[in-house]
Amino acid sequence: MTEQAIVASGLGKTFNSRSDSAVTALTDVDLSVEPGEFVSLIGPSGCGKSTMLRLIGDLIVPSEGTVEVFGKPAAQARADRDYGMAFQKAGLFDWRKVSANIELPLELAGWSKSRRRERSAEMLDLVKLPDFGDHYPWQLSGGMQQRVAIARALSFQPKLLLMDEPFGALDEMTREHMQVELLSIYRQLRSTVVFVTHSIPEAAFLSDRVVVLSPRPGRIHSIIDVVLGDRETETRDEDTRESEGFFRKTTEIREALRSVEAQQ
Amino acid sequence: MTDSVGGRVSAQTLASVTGMARRLVATVLALAAVVVLWESYKWMGGRTDDHWPGTGFGLPVRTNDLVMPHTGTIWEALWDPVQRGRDQTLASFLFESARFTFNEAALGFVIGTVVGLALAVVMLRFSFAERGLMPWINISQTVPLIALAPIIVTWGRSSILSDSQAVSVIATYLTFFPVAVNALQGLQSPAKADVELMRSYAAPWSQTLWKLRVPAARPYLFPAFKLAATLSVVGAIVGEISSGVKGGLGRAVLNFATIYSTGPEKLYAAVLASALLGLFVFVLVSAVESFVDRNQDHLPANVSSAAGA
Numbered sequence: 195m196t197e198q199a200i201v202a203s204g205l206g207k208t209f210n211s212r213s214d215s216a217v218t219a220l221t222d223v224d225l226s227v228e229p230g231e232f233v234s235l236i237g238p239s240g241c242g243k244s245t246m247l248r249l250i251g252d253l254i255v256p257s258e259g260t261v262e263v264f265g266k267p268a269a270q271a272r273a274d275r276d277y278g279m280a281f282q283k284a285g286l287f288d289w290r291k292v293s294a295n296i297e298l299p300l301e302l303a304g305w306s307k308s309r310r311r312e313r314s315a316e317m318l319d320l321v322k323l324p325d326f327g328d329h330y331p332w333q334l335s336g337g338m339q340q341r342v343a344i345a346r347a348l349s350f351q352p353k354l355l356l357m358d359e360p361f362g363a364l365d366e367m368t369r370e371h372m373q374v375e376l377l378s379i380y381r382q383l384r385s386t387v388v389f390v391t392h393s394i395p396e397a398a399f400l401s402d403r404v405v406v407l408s409p410r411p412g413r414i415h416s417i418i419d420v421v422l423g424d425r426e427t428e429t430r431d432e433d434t435r436e437s438e439g440f441f442r443k444t445t446e447i448r449e450a451l452r453s454v455e456a457q458q
Numbered sequence: 459m460t461d462s463v464g465g466r467v468s469a470q471t472l473a474s475v476t477g478m479a480r481r482l483v484a485t486v487l488a489l490a491a492v493v494v495l496w497e498s499y500k501w502m503g504g505r506t507d508d509h510w511p512g513t514g515f516g517l518p519v520r521t522n523d524l525v526m527p528h529t530g531t532i533w534e535a536l537w538d539p540v541q542r543g544r545d546q547t548l549a550s551f552l553f554e555s556a557r558f559t560f561n562e563a564a565l566g567f568v569i570g571t572v573v574g575l576a577l578a579v580v581m582l583r584f585s586f587a588e589r590g591l592m593p594w595i596n597i598s599q600t601v602p603l604i605a606l607a608p609i610i611v612t613w614g615r616s617s618i619l620s621d622s623q624a625v626s627v628i629a630t631y632l633t634f635f636p637v638a639v640n641a642l643q644g645l646q647s648p649a650k651a652d653v654e655l656m657r658s659y660a661a662p663w664s665q666t667l668w669k670l671r672v673p674a675a676r677p678y679l680f681p682a683f684k685l686a687a688t689l690s691v692v693g694a695i696v697g698e699i700s701s702g703v704k705g706g707l708g709r710a711v712l713n714f715a716t717i718y719s720t721g722p723e724k725l726y727a728a729v730l731a732s733a734l735l736g737l738f739v740f741v742l743v744s745a746v747e748s749f750v751d752r753n754q755d756h757l758p759a760n761v762s763s764a765a766g767a
Contacts, residue, residue: 248654253658
Protein backbone atom coordinates (compact mmCIF):
# COMPACT_ATOMS: atom_id res chain seq x y z
CA MET A 195 0.00 0.00 0.00
CA THR A 196 1.34 3.40 -0.90
CA GLU A 197 1.74 6.07 1.72
CA GLN A 198 -1.27 8.36 1.93
CA ALA A 199 -0.82 12.09 1.31
CA ILE A 200 -3.23 13.01 4.08
CA VAL A 201 -4.76 10.89 6.82
CA ALA A 202 -7.19 12.69 9.13
CA SER A 203 -8.66 10.61 11.91
CA GLY A 204 -11.29 11.69 14.40
CA LEU A 205 -10.36 15.27 13.54
CA GLY A 206 -12.22 18.06 15.32
CA LYS A 207 -11.83 21.72 16.24
CA THR A 208 -13.63 23.69 18.91
CA PHE A 209 -12.94 27.42 19.17
CA ASN A 210 -13.06 29.16 22.57
CA SER A 211 -13.48 25.73 24.13
CA ARG A 212 -13.01 27.03 27.66
CA SER A 213 -15.64 29.75 27.50
CA ASP A 214 -19.41 29.92 27.17
CA SER A 215 -19.10 30.95 23.55
CA ALA A 216 -17.50 27.64 22.52
CA VAL A 217 -18.10 26.85 18.85
CA THR A 218 -17.48 23.40 17.46
CA ALA A 219 -16.40 24.14 13.90
CA LEU A 220 -15.54 20.59 12.97
CA THR A 221 -15.96 17.19 14.56
CA ASP A 222 -15.23 13.56 13.93
CA VAL A 223 -13.69 13.86 10.47
CA ASP A 224 -12.01 10.83 8.93
CA LEU A 225 -10.48 11.36 5.51
CA SER A 226 -7.65 9.92 3.46
CA VAL A 227 -6.23 11.59 0.40
CA GLU A 228 -3.96 9.74 -2.00
CA PRO A 229 -0.81 11.30 -3.43
CA GLY A 230 -1.63 13.10 -6.66
CA GLU A 231 -5.31 13.36 -5.83
CA PHE A 232 -7.34 16.55 -6.28
CA VAL A 233 -9.90 16.80 -3.48
CA SER A 234 -12.41 19.61 -3.04
CA LEU A 235 -14.17 20.54 0.19
CA ILE A 236 -17.63 22.01 -0.38
CA GLY A 237 -20.51 22.93 1.88
CA PRO A 238 -22.63 25.80 3.17
CA SER A 239 -20.90 28.51 5.15
CA GLY A 240 -20.08 27.47 8.69
CA CYS A 241 -19.53 23.83 7.69
CA GLY A 242 -15.88 23.99 8.70
CA LYS A 243 -14.30 23.58 5.27
CA SER A 244 -11.76 26.35 5.82
CA THR A 245 -11.16 25.08 9.35
CA MET A 246 -10.39 21.67 7.93
CA LEU A 247 -7.95 23.12 5.41
CA ARG A 248 -6.22 25.10 8.16
CA LEU A 249 -5.99 22.01 10.38
CA ILE A 250 -4.36 20.07 7.54
CA GLY A 251 -1.93 22.98 7.02
CA ASP A 252 -1.11 23.24 10.75
CA LEU A 253 -2.21 26.86 10.80
CA ILE A 254 -4.42 25.87 13.73
CA VAL A 255 -4.11 22.97 16.15
CA PRO A 256 -6.85 20.31 16.38
CA SER A 257 -8.91 19.99 19.55
CA GLU A 258 -9.40 16.29 18.89
CA GLY A 259 -7.97 13.69 16.56
CA THR A 260 -4.88 13.87 14.38
CA VAL A 261 -3.73 14.85 10.90
CA GLU A 262 -0.85 13.12 9.24
CA VAL A 263 0.66 14.42 6.04
CA PHE A 264 2.91 12.05 4.12
CA GLY A 265 3.18 9.90 7.22
CA LYS A 266 4.25 12.82 9.46
CA PRO A 267 2.34 14.97 11.92
CA ALA A 268 1.07 18.14 10.21
CA ALA A 269 3.43 20.33 12.27
CA GLN A 270 6.42 18.35 10.99
CA ALA A 271 5.15 18.56 7.40
CA ARG A 272 4.90 22.34 7.78
CA ALA A 273 8.40 22.53 9.22
CA ASP A 274 9.59 20.45 6.25
CA ARG A 275 7.96 22.99 3.88
CA ASP A 276 5.64 20.44 2.32
CA TYR A 277 2.84 22.98 1.92
CA GLY A 278 2.02 25.53 -0.70
CA MET A 279 -0.93 27.72 0.15
CA ALA A 280 -3.19 30.07 -1.76
CA PHE A 281 -6.08 32.02 -0.31
CA GLN A 282 -9.06 33.97 -1.65
CA LYS A 283 -7.08 37.19 -1.42
CA ALA A 284 -3.93 36.82 -3.50
CA GLY A 285 -2.02 38.24 -0.52
CA LEU A 286 0.95 39.47 -2.56
CA PHE A 287 3.35 41.83 -0.80
CA ASP A 288 2.88 45.32 -2.29
CA TRP A 289 6.48 46.33 -1.77
CA ARG A 290 7.85 43.41 -3.75
CA LYS A 291 7.85 43.05 -7.50
CA VAL A 292 5.98 40.10 -8.95
CA SER A 293 9.13 37.97 -9.35
CA ALA A 294 10.25 38.82 -5.80
CA ASN A 295 6.84 37.73 -4.52
CA ILE A 296 7.21 34.38 -6.26
CA GLU A 297 10.71 34.05 -4.82
CA LEU A 298 9.63 34.72 -1.23
CA PRO A 299 9.31 31.06 -0.19
CA LEU A 300 12.58 30.27 -1.97
CA GLU A 301 14.30 33.09 -0.09
CA LEU A 302 13.00 31.68 3.18
CA ALA A 303 14.29 28.25 2.20
CA GLY A 304 17.74 29.74 1.57
CA TRP A 305 17.98 29.37 -2.21
CA SER A 306 20.72 31.30 -3.99
CA LYS A 307 19.72 34.41 -5.92
CA SER A 308 20.48 32.93 -9.35
CA ARG A 309 18.45 29.78 -8.66
CA ARG A 310 15.59 31.95 -7.41
CA ARG A 311 15.67 34.08 -10.56
CA GLU A 312 15.65 30.98 -12.72
CA ARG A 313 12.76 29.41 -10.88
CA SER A 314 10.61 32.54 -10.77
CA ALA A 315 11.07 32.93 -14.54
CA GLU A 316 9.94 29.32 -15.00
CA MET A 317 6.94 29.89 -12.77
CA LEU A 318 5.96 33.05 -14.63
CA ASP A 319 5.99 31.05 -17.86
CA LEU A 320 3.90 28.36 -16.22
CA VAL A 321 1.19 30.81 -15.17
CA LYS A 322 1.42 32.62 -18.51
CA LEU A 323 2.79 35.91 -17.20
CA PRO A 324 6.31 35.79 -18.66
CA ASP A 325 6.63 39.57 -19.06
CA PHE A 326 5.33 40.67 -15.70
CA GLY A 327 8.19 39.82 -13.35
CA ASP A 328 9.23 43.44 -12.94
CA HIS A 329 5.74 44.76 -12.32
CA TYR A 330 4.32 45.49 -8.93
CA PRO A 331 1.27 43.49 -7.80
CA TRP A 332 -1.00 46.53 -7.88
CA GLN A 333 -0.28 46.94 -11.58
CA LEU A 334 -1.95 43.57 -12.26
CA SER A 335 -5.62 42.59 -12.56
CA GLY A 336 -7.24 40.40 -9.91
CA GLY A 337 -6.93 37.29 -12.08
CA MET A 338 -3.28 37.96 -12.80
CA GLN A 339 -2.57 38.53 -9.10
CA GLN A 340 -4.17 35.21 -8.30
CA ARG A 341 -1.96 33.53 -10.90
CA VAL A 342 1.09 35.06 -9.24
CA ALA A 343 -0.15 33.75 -5.89
CA ILE A 344 -0.43 30.27 -7.40
CA ALA A 345 3.05 30.60 -8.91
CA ARG A 346 4.33 31.58 -5.45
CA ALA A 347 2.58 28.61 -3.84
CA LEU A 348 4.06 26.22 -6.41
CA SER A 349 7.52 27.79 -6.72
CA PHE A 350 9.25 25.41 -4.33
CA GLN A 351 7.29 22.40 -5.63
CA PRO A 352 5.49 21.61 -2.40
CA LYS A 353 4.10 18.13 -2.10
CA LEU A 354 0.72 19.41 -1.01
CA LEU A 355 -1.15 22.42 -2.33
CA LEU A 356 -3.82 23.86 -0.02
CA MET A 357 -6.19 26.34 -1.64
CA ASP A 358 -8.95 28.26 0.10
CA GLU A 359 -11.40 29.64 -2.49
CA PRO A 360 -8.52 31.02 -4.56
CA PHE A 361 -10.84 32.03 -7.40
CA GLY A 362 -13.68 33.25 -5.15
CA ALA A 363 -13.12 36.92 -5.95
CA LEU A 364 -12.85 36.53 -9.72
CA ASP A 365 -15.53 37.01 -12.37
CA GLU A 366 -17.06 33.87 -13.86
CA MET A 367 -15.14 33.81 -17.15
CA THR A 368 -11.76 34.50 -15.54
CA ARG A 369 -12.59 31.88 -13.00
CA GLU A 370 -13.23 29.22 -15.66
CA HIS A 371 -9.97 30.08 -17.42
CA MET A 372 -8.10 29.84 -14.15
CA GLN A 373 -9.64 26.43 -13.46
CA VAL A 374 -8.41 25.10 -16.80
CA GLU A 375 -4.95 26.54 -16.13
CA LEU A 376 -4.83 25.14 -12.61
CA LEU A 377 -5.71 21.66 -13.93
CA SER A 378 -3.03 21.89 -16.57
CA ILE A 379 -0.41 22.96 -14.00
CA TYR A 380 -1.59 20.27 -11.62
CA ARG A 381 -1.26 17.63 -14.35
CA GLN A 382 2.28 18.78 -15.13
CA LEU A 383 3.47 18.84 -11.53
CA ARG A 384 1.38 15.95 -10.21
CA SER A 385 1.07 17.45 -6.77
CA THR A 386 -1.71 16.72 -4.33
CA VAL A 387 -4.36 19.39 -3.97
CA VAL A 388 -6.97 20.16 -1.32
CA PHE A 389 -9.27 22.87 -2.61
CA VAL A 390 -11.97 24.71 -0.65
CA THR A 391 -14.83 26.13 -2.74
CA HIS A 392 -18.49 26.98 -2.54
CA SER A 393 -19.01 26.60 -6.28
CA ILE A 394 -20.57 23.33 -7.44
CA PRO A 395 -19.31 23.48 -11.06
CA GLU A 396 -15.84 24.42 -9.84
CA ALA A 397 -15.71 21.41 -7.52
CA ALA A 398 -17.01 19.07 -10.22
CA PHE A 399 -14.67 20.40 -12.89
CA LEU A 400 -11.48 20.26 -10.84
CA SER A 401 -11.76 17.32 -8.48
CA ASP A 402 -11.15 13.62 -8.37
CA ARG A 403 -13.29 13.59 -5.25
CA VAL A 404 -15.64 16.13 -3.73
CA VAL A 405 -16.10 16.06 0.04
CA VAL A 406 -19.49 17.49 1.01
CA LEU A 407 -19.57 18.91 4.54
CA SER A 408 -22.58 19.72 6.69
CA PRO A 409 -22.58 22.48 9.29
CA ARG A 410 -23.12 22.90 13.04
CA PRO A 411 -21.04 21.05 13.91
CA GLY A 412 -19.05 20.61 10.69
CA ARG A 413 -18.72 16.99 9.63
CA ILE A 414 -18.44 14.97 6.44
CA HIS A 415 -21.84 14.39 4.86
CA SER A 416 -20.77 12.43 1.83
CA ILE A 417 -17.91 11.96 -0.60
CA ILE A 418 -18.57 12.01 -4.32
CA ASP A 419 -16.17 10.47 -6.85
CA VAL A 420 -15.88 12.58 -9.94
CA VAL A 421 -14.73 10.42 -12.83
CA LEU A 422 -15.57 11.92 -16.17
CA GLY A 423 -14.55 9.04 -18.40
CA ASP A 424 -11.52 6.81 -17.95
CA ARG A 425 -9.57 7.94 -14.90
CA GLU A 426 -6.11 7.64 -16.41
CA THR A 427 -6.81 9.11 -19.81
CA GLU A 428 -9.56 11.61 -19.17
CA THR A 429 -8.97 15.17 -20.24
CA ARG A 430 -10.92 18.10 -18.94
CA ASP A 431 -11.27 21.27 -20.94
CA GLU A 432 -13.88 23.88 -21.77
CA ASP A 433 -15.96 21.22 -23.59
CA THR A 434 -16.15 19.17 -20.43
CA ARG A 435 -18.43 21.79 -18.91
CA GLU A 436 -21.06 21.00 -21.51
CA SER A 437 -20.75 17.20 -21.31
CA GLU A 438 -23.41 14.95 -19.91
CA GLY A 439 -21.06 13.39 -17.35
CA PHE A 440 -20.23 16.83 -15.97
CA PHE A 441 -23.92 17.69 -15.76
CA ARG A 442 -24.61 14.44 -13.88
CA LYS A 443 -21.85 15.16 -11.37
CA THR A 444 -22.92 18.75 -10.70
CA THR A 445 -26.44 17.44 -10.16
CA GLU A 446 -25.17 14.80 -7.74
CA ILE A 447 -23.22 17.38 -5.75
CA ARG A 448 -26.15 19.79 -5.76
CA GLU A 449 -28.46 17.07 -4.43
CA ALA A 450 -25.99 16.23 -1.70
CA LEU A 451 -25.87 19.91 -0.70
CA ARG A 452 -29.68 20.07 -0.71
CA SER A 453 -29.92 17.12 1.59
CA VAL A 454 -27.40 18.89 3.86
CA GLU A 455 -29.71 21.89 3.96
CA ALA A 456 -32.75 19.70 4.54
CA GLN A 457 -31.09 18.23 7.64
CA GLN A 458 -30.91 21.61 9.35
CA MET B 459 13.17 48.41 -21.93
CA THR B 460 16.13 50.28 -20.47
CA ASP B 461 14.96 53.41 -22.20
CA SER B 462 11.50 53.23 -20.72
CA VAL B 463 12.94 52.65 -17.24
CA GLY B 464 15.30 55.61 -17.72
CA GLY B 465 12.37 57.70 -18.92
CA ARG B 466 10.32 56.77 -15.90
CA VAL B 467 13.11 57.64 -13.47
CA SER B 468 13.71 61.05 -15.03
CA ALA B 469 9.97 61.69 -15.05
CA GLN B 470 9.96 60.80 -11.35
CA THR B 471 12.87 63.13 -10.68
CA LEU B 472 11.13 65.88 -12.61
CA ALA B 473 7.93 65.29 -10.66
CA SER B 474 9.80 65.48 -7.35
CA VAL B 475 11.62 68.66 -8.40
CA THR B 476 8.41 70.40 -9.44
CA GLY B 477 6.82 69.09 -6.26
CA MET B 478 9.60 70.63 -4.18
CA ALA B 479 9.36 73.91 -6.10
CA ARG B 480 5.62 73.98 -5.50
CA ARG B 481 6.09 73.38 -1.77
CA LEU B 482 8.74 76.09 -1.58
CA VAL B 483 6.44 78.61 -3.29
CA ALA B 484 3.59 77.64 -0.97
CA THR B 485 5.85 78.12 2.07
CA VAL B 486 6.97 81.57 0.91
CA LEU B 487 3.38 82.59 0.13
CA ALA B 488 2.25 81.41 3.58
CA LEU B 489 5.02 83.46 5.22
CA ALA B 490 4.06 86.51 3.15
CA ALA B 491 0.43 86.07 4.19
CA VAL B 492 1.44 86.05 7.87
CA VAL B 493 3.45 89.26 7.39
CA VAL B 494 0.56 90.97 5.58
CA LEU B 495 -1.96 89.89 8.25
CA TRP B 496 0.37 91.01 11.05
CA GLU B 497 0.98 94.42 9.50
CA SER B 498 -2.69 95.01 8.53
CA TYR B 499 -3.85 94.15 12.04
CA LYS B 500 -1.23 96.45 13.50
CA TRP B 501 -2.16 99.23 11.05
CA MET B 502 -5.86 98.84 11.86
CA GLY B 503 -5.21 98.94 15.61
CA GLY B 504 -3.14 102.08 15.19
CA ARG B 505 -6.05 103.83 13.40
CA THR B 506 -8.82 102.74 15.81
CA ASP B 507 -6.93 102.92 19.11
CA ASP B 508 -7.00 99.10 19.42
CA HIS B 509 -10.72 98.72 18.75
CA TRP B 510 -12.63 96.82 16.05
CA PRO B 511 -13.45 99.43 13.39
CA GLY B 512 -16.68 101.30 14.14
CA THR B 513 -17.32 99.54 17.45
CA GLY B 514 -16.46 99.93 21.08
CA PHE B 515 -15.01 96.42 21.28
CA GLY B 516 -11.34 96.23 22.06
CA LEU B 517 -8.94 94.14 19.98
CA PRO B 518 -7.76 90.91 21.66
CA VAL B 519 -4.11 91.91 21.34
CA ARG B 520 -2.80 95.45 21.57
CA THR B 521 -0.88 96.68 18.59
CA ASN B 522 1.75 99.00 20.03
CA ASP B 523 5.39 98.42 19.14
CA LEU B 524 6.13 96.68 22.43
CA VAL B 525 3.48 93.98 22.00
CA MET B 526 3.67 93.72 18.22
CA PRO B 527 6.87 95.14 16.74
CA HIS B 528 6.84 95.76 13.01
CA THR B 529 7.99 92.77 10.98
CA GLY B 530 10.49 95.18 9.43
CA THR B 531 11.88 95.98 12.88
CA ILE B 532 12.36 92.27 13.59
CA TRP B 533 14.07 91.87 10.22
CA GLU B 534 16.38 94.83 10.84
CA ALA B 535 17.22 93.63 14.33
CA LEU B 536 18.56 90.45 12.79
CA TRP B 537 21.40 92.41 11.21
CA ASP B 538 22.16 94.60 14.22
CA PRO B 539 24.69 93.54 16.86
CA VAL B 540 23.22 91.03 19.26
CA GLN B 541 24.42 93.15 22.15
CA ARG B 542 25.72 96.65 22.38
CA GLY B 543 29.47 96.59 21.90
CA ARG B 544 29.61 93.20 20.23
CA ASP B 545 30.48 92.48 16.62
CA GLN B 546 28.22 89.50 16.15
CA THR B 547 24.84 90.14 14.52
CA LEU B 548 21.64 88.75 16.03
CA ALA B 549 21.13 86.55 12.95
CA SER B 550 24.56 85.00 13.29
CA PHE B 551 24.05 84.53 17.03
CA LEU B 552 20.70 82.81 16.47
CA PHE B 553 22.20 80.63 13.75
CA GLU B 554 24.94 79.45 16.14
CA SER B 555 22.38 78.86 18.88
CA ALA B 556 20.22 76.90 16.47
CA ARG B 557 23.19 74.74 15.51
CA PHE B 558 23.89 74.03 19.16
CA THR B 559 20.27 73.11 19.79
CA PHE B 560 20.14 71.08 16.58
CA ASN B 561 23.04 68.91 17.76
CA GLU B 562 21.28 68.20 21.04
CA ALA B 563 17.99 67.52 19.27
CA ALA B 564 19.62 65.27 16.66
CA LEU B 565 21.24 63.11 19.32
CA GLY B 566 17.93 62.95 21.18
CA PHE B 567 16.11 62.06 17.96
CA VAL B 568 18.51 59.24 17.11
CA ILE B 569 18.44 57.73 20.60
CA GLY B 570 14.67 58.21 20.88
CA THR B 571 14.11 56.51 17.53
CA VAL B 572 16.29 53.55 18.45
CA VAL B 573 14.61 53.23 21.86
CA GLY B 574 11.15 53.59 20.28
CA LEU B 575 11.81 50.95 17.63
CA ALA B 576 13.30 48.58 20.21
CA LEU B 577 10.29 49.01 22.48
CA ALA B 578 7.93 48.35 19.55
CA VAL B 579 9.74 45.13 18.64
CA VAL B 580 9.76 43.94 22.26
CA MET B 581 6.03 44.71 22.60
CA LEU B 582 5.37 42.92 19.31
CA ARG B 583 7.28 39.84 20.42
CA PHE B 584 5.84 39.57 23.90
CA SER B 585 2.19 40.45 24.33
CA PHE B 586 2.72 40.66 28.09
CA ALA B 587 5.27 43.38 27.41
CA GLU B 588 2.70 45.29 25.38
CA ARG B 589 0.18 44.99 28.21
CA GLY B 590 2.79 45.89 30.80
CA LEU B 591 4.66 48.66 29.01
CA MET B 592 1.98 50.50 27.07
CA PRO B 593 0.34 52.14 30.12
CA TRP B 594 3.76 53.35 31.33
CA ILE B 595 4.65 54.67 27.89
CA ASN B 596 1.40 56.63 27.89
CA ILE B 597 1.84 57.88 31.44
CA SER B 598 5.39 58.99 30.62
CA GLN B 599 4.00 61.59 28.25
CA THR B 600 1.60 63.09 30.77
CA VAL B 601 4.40 64.05 33.17
CA PRO B 602 5.13 67.74 32.54
CA LEU B 603 8.48 68.11 30.86
CA ILE B 604 9.13 71.34 32.76
CA ALA B 605 9.13 69.34 35.99
CA LEU B 606 11.16 66.49 34.64
CA ALA B 607 13.88 68.46 32.87
CA PRO B 608 15.69 69.81 35.99
CA ILE B 609 15.62 66.30 37.50
CA ILE B 610 17.24 64.82 34.41
CA VAL B 611 19.87 67.58 34.35
CA THR B 612 20.64 67.02 38.03
CA TRP B 613 20.98 63.30 37.44
CA GLY B 614 23.20 64.06 34.47
CA ARG B 615 25.48 66.21 36.63
CA SER B 616 25.87 63.37 39.11
CA SER B 617 26.91 61.03 36.28
CA ILE B 618 29.16 61.27 33.27
CA LEU B 619 26.68 63.26 31.18
CA SER B 620 27.42 66.84 30.20
CA ASP B 621 24.57 69.30 30.54
CA SER B 622 23.88 69.38 26.83
CA GLN B 623 23.85 65.57 26.76
CA ALA B 624 21.28 65.72 29.54
CA VAL B 625 19.25 68.01 27.29
CA SER B 626 19.48 65.33 24.58
CA VAL B 627 18.05 62.85 27.07
CA ILE B 628 15.13 65.22 27.57
CA ALA B 629 14.62 65.34 23.79
CA THR B 630 14.79 61.54 23.73
CA TYR B 631 12.02 61.44 26.27
CA LEU B 632 9.68 63.19 23.84
CA THR B 633 10.79 61.44 20.66
CA PHE B 634 10.63 57.77 21.61
CA PHE B 635 6.88 57.95 22.19
CA PRO B 636 5.46 58.52 18.68
CA VAL B 637 8.05 56.14 17.25
CA ALA B 638 7.18 53.34 19.66
CA VAL B 639 3.42 53.73 19.23
CA ASN B 640 3.42 54.05 15.44
CA ALA B 641 6.06 51.39 14.86
CA LEU B 642 4.08 48.91 16.95
CA GLN B 643 0.93 49.71 14.98
CA GLY B 644 2.84 49.32 11.72
CA LEU B 645 4.46 46.04 12.74
CA GLN B 646 1.03 44.72 13.66
CA SER B 647 -0.54 45.96 10.42
CA PRO B 648 -0.09 42.89 8.15
CA ALA B 649 -3.27 40.94 7.45
CA LYS B 650 -3.75 37.67 9.28
CA ALA B 651 -3.55 35.85 5.95
CA ASP B 652 -0.09 37.32 5.30
CA VAL B 653 1.14 36.15 8.69
CA GLU B 654 -0.35 32.70 8.05
CA LEU B 655 1.39 32.60 4.70
CA MET B 656 4.75 33.11 6.44
CA ARG B 657 3.75 30.45 8.95
CA SER B 658 2.92 28.01 6.14
CA TYR B 659 6.46 28.49 4.84
CA ALA B 660 7.78 27.66 8.32
CA ALA B 661 9.37 31.12 8.47
CA PRO B 662 10.88 31.83 11.90
CA TRP B 663 9.79 34.92 13.83
CA SER B 664 12.81 36.95 12.76
CA GLN B 665 12.17 36.38 9.04
CA THR B 666 8.51 37.25 9.44
CA LEU B 667 9.70 40.46 11.09
CA TRP B 668 12.18 41.42 8.34
CA LYS B 669 10.36 40.26 5.25
CA LEU B 670 6.78 41.07 6.23
CA ARG B 671 6.32 43.24 9.30
CA VAL B 672 9.08 45.81 8.80
CA PRO B 673 8.24 46.57 5.13
CA ALA B 674 4.55 46.71 6.06
CA ALA B 675 5.36 49.19 8.87
CA ARG B 676 7.19 51.59 6.56
CA PRO B 677 4.16 53.85 5.83
CA TYR B 678 3.66 54.18 9.60
CA LEU B 679 7.28 54.99 10.37
CA PHE B 680 8.01 58.19 8.47
CA PRO B 681 5.05 60.16 9.81
CA ALA B 682 6.30 59.15 13.28
CA PHE B 683 9.88 60.15 12.44
CA LYS B 684 8.68 63.58 11.25
CA LEU B 685 6.70 64.11 14.42
CA ALA B 686 9.62 62.86 16.52
CA ALA B 687 12.04 65.21 14.74
CA THR B 688 9.99 68.32 15.53
CA LEU B 689 9.40 67.07 19.07
CA SER B 690 13.14 66.61 19.53
CA VAL B 691 13.59 70.35 18.87
CA VAL B 692 10.80 71.20 21.32
CA GLY B 693 12.36 68.86 23.87
CA ALA B 694 15.83 70.35 23.43
CA ILE B 695 14.60 73.96 23.77
CA VAL B 696 12.43 73.21 26.79
CA GLY B 697 15.31 71.24 28.27
CA GLU B 698 17.68 74.18 27.78
CA ILE B 699 15.20 76.61 29.29
CA SER B 700 14.52 74.55 32.39
CA SER B 701 18.14 73.56 32.96
CA GLY B 702 19.76 76.86 31.96
CA VAL B 703 22.22 75.18 29.58
CA LYS B 704 24.14 77.88 27.74
CA GLY B 705 24.61 78.11 24.01
CA GLY B 706 21.29 77.07 22.52
CA LEU B 707 18.03 78.64 21.44
CA GLY B 708 16.46 77.89 24.83
CA ARG B 709 18.96 80.12 26.60
CA ALA B 710 18.50 82.78 23.89
CA VAL B 711 14.73 82.76 24.43
CA LEU B 712 15.29 83.01 28.19
CA ASN B 713 17.72 85.95 27.87
CA PHE B 714 15.67 87.89 25.35
CA ALA B 715 12.54 87.40 27.47
CA THR B 716 14.24 89.26 30.36
CA ILE B 717 15.04 92.24 28.12
CA TYR B 718 11.67 92.13 26.32
CA SER B 719 10.63 95.63 27.39
CA THR B 720 13.67 97.20 25.76
CA GLY B 721 13.86 95.00 22.67
CA PRO B 722 10.82 92.83 21.94
CA GLU B 723 12.02 92.19 18.40
CA LYS B 724 14.88 90.05 19.72
CA LEU B 725 12.54 87.59 21.44
CA TYR B 726 10.40 87.45 18.33
CA ALA B 727 13.50 86.70 16.28
CA ALA B 728 14.46 83.89 18.66
CA VAL B 729 10.97 82.41 18.45
CA LEU B 730 11.20 82.64 14.67
CA ALA B 731 14.56 80.85 14.75
CA SER B 732 13.08 78.05 16.88
CA ALA B 733 10.22 77.63 14.40
CA LEU B 734 12.66 77.57 11.48
CA LEU B 735 14.76 74.92 13.22
CA GLY B 736 11.63 72.78 13.67
CA LEU B 737 10.77 73.26 10.01
CA PHE B 738 14.33 72.40 9.04
CA VAL B 739 14.39 69.03 10.83
CA PHE B 740 10.95 68.23 9.40
CA VAL B 741 12.17 68.92 5.86
CA LEU B 742 15.33 66.93 6.58
CA VAL B 743 13.34 63.81 7.52
CA SER B 744 11.03 64.32 4.52
CA ALA B 745 14.06 64.46 2.25
CA VAL B 746 15.36 61.19 3.71
CA GLU B 747 11.93 59.70 3.13
CA SER B 748 11.79 60.58 -0.55
CA PHE B 749 15.37 59.40 -0.94
CA VAL B 750 14.44 56.02 0.54
CA ASP B 751 11.34 55.88 -1.65
CA ARG B 752 13.30 56.42 -4.82
CA ASN B 753 16.32 54.28 -4.10
CA GLN B 754 14.78 51.24 -2.57
CA ASP B 755 12.58 48.68 -4.19
CA HIS B 756 9.63 50.20 -2.40
CA LEU B 757 6.46 51.47 -3.83
CA PRO B 758 5.80 55.09 -2.96
CA ALA B 759 2.93 55.18 -0.53
CA ASN B 760 0.87 57.46 -2.76
CA VAL B 761 1.16 55.32 -5.89
CA SER B 762 -1.06 52.46 -4.80
CA SER B 763 -4.07 54.74 -4.46
CA ALA B 764 -3.30 56.32 -7.83
CA ALA B 765 -3.13 52.88 -9.42
CA GLY B 766 -6.39 51.85 -7.79
CA ALA B 767 -8.21 54.85 -9.26
